Structure formats: C-alpha cells, structure tokens
Amino acid sequence: MGTFAFGTQLTVGGVAVAALKEISHDGLERESIETTAHDATDGWRTFIRGLKNAGEISISGNLLPGNATQDASTTAGLMGELDSDATHATYVILLADGSATSYISCTGFVTGFNVTNPVDALSEFDATIKLSGEPTLMGGS
Numbered sequence: 001m002g003t004f005a006f007g008t009q010l011t012v013g014g015v016a017v018a019a020l021k022e023i024s025h026d027g028l029e030r031e032s033i034e035t036t037a038h039d040a041t042d043g044w045r046t047f048i049r050g051l052k053n054a055g056e057i058s059i060s061g062n063l064l065p066g067n068a069t070q071d072a073s074t075t076a077g078l079m080g081e082l083d084s085d086a087t088h089a090t091y092v093i094l095l096a097d098g099s100a101t102s103y104i105s106c107t108g109f110v111t112g113f114n115v116t117n118p119v120d121a122l123s124e125f126d127a128t129i130k131l132s133g134e135p136t137l138m139g140g141s
Contacts, residue, residue: 003095003096003097004096004097005096006096007096008023008093008094008095008096009023009093009094009096010023010057010059010091010092010093010094011091011092011094012069012076012078012081012089012090012091013076013089013090014090015069015076016069016094017059017061017069017070017078018061018064018067018069018070019061019062019063019064019067019070020059020060020061021060021061021062021124022058022059022060022061023057023058023059023093024057024058024059025055025056025057025058025093025103025104026055026056026057026058027055028052028053028054028055028135028137029052029053029055030049030050030051030052030053031049031050031051031052031053032047032048032049032050033047033048033049033050034046034047035047035048052134054104054106054108054131054132054133054134054135055131056111056128056129056130056131057091057093057104057108057128057129057131058126058127058128058129059126059127059129060124060125060126060127061124061125061126062122062123062124062125063115063122063123063124063125070125076089078110078113078125078127079110079113081109081110082109082110082111082112082113082127088107088108088109088132088133089107089108089109090105090106090107091105091106091107091108091129091131092104092105093105095138101138102136102138103137103138104131104135104136104137104138105135105136106131106132106133106134106135106136107131107132107133108129108130108131108132109129109130109132110127110128110129111128111129111130112126112127112128113125113126113127114126114127
C-alpha cells in the first residue's frame with residue numbers, strides 16, 4: 001500500500017511554504033572512487049565508497065505575490081533566502097500520511113527561483129534548494 005501525496009508540505013524553519021503543487025527530492029547519492037591499478041590481474045575495476053550528497057529539493061506552486069513564505073520581504077521567504085548570505089535554513093518535507101512523519105530534514109539554501117506568467121493560466125513559480133550536510137531521514141539517520 002502506498003501513501004497519498006495530497007497534503008505533503010515543505011517547511012522552511014518550521015513554516016510551511018504556501019500554495020505548493022509539487023515537491024520532489026532528487027535522492028541521496030554516494031560517490032565512488034576508483035582504486036583500479038595497472039597491476040590488477042583480473043581485469044575488473046575496483047572502487048571504494050566516497051562522499052555522500054543529500055541532493056536537491058525541487059518545488060513548484062502557485063505564485064502568491066506578497067506571501068511571506070515565497071517573496072523577499074523576509075529571509076524566511078524563498079526569494080529572500082535566495083538573496084540572503086545568512087546561514088543555511090532547515091528544510092523538511094512532511095509526508096501527508098497523517099503521522100507528521102518527515103521524509104527528509106536537512107539544512108540547505110535556495111539556488112534558483114523562477115516565475116512563469118502564461119497568458120491563459122495562473123502565475124506559477126519553481127524553486128530549487130541545495131541540501132547541505134547530513135540529513136535526517138525517515139526511519140533513521
């Protein structure tokens with residue numbers, strides 16, 4: 001059985017970003033470092049584990065001009081956080097399964113904020129958040 005995604009939230013510093021329509025995490029990664037040497041006799045490449053990467057969060061939603069969670073009126077807004085040189089904010093994706101379980105929690109910073117204004121639809125935005133450091137993951141660390 002799966003989890004119905006309706007009601008999933010992204011919080012920044014404990015405050016939910018308003019009017020989101022899509023929240024995506026591109027996943028966790030670990031680099032591989034090749035250790036193959038010229039004197040290997042079996043013809044197989046060898047590797048060791050490298051550094052880990054918490055990835056990025058991508059969001060999109062309805063643009064709400066003047067909304068404190070989206071605009072630059074405070075550093076807590078996505079546009080304000082993009083413009084800020086302050087320390088990283090804490091981003092949490094909260095699943096909508098009724099348990100208030102977080103999927104991932106990590107510090108990070110906004111790396112992009114884009115707005116589209118089609119002639120026949122709502123104004124929308126999308127943003128990208130680069131996660132930094134060790135995340136707290138659902139069911140463990």
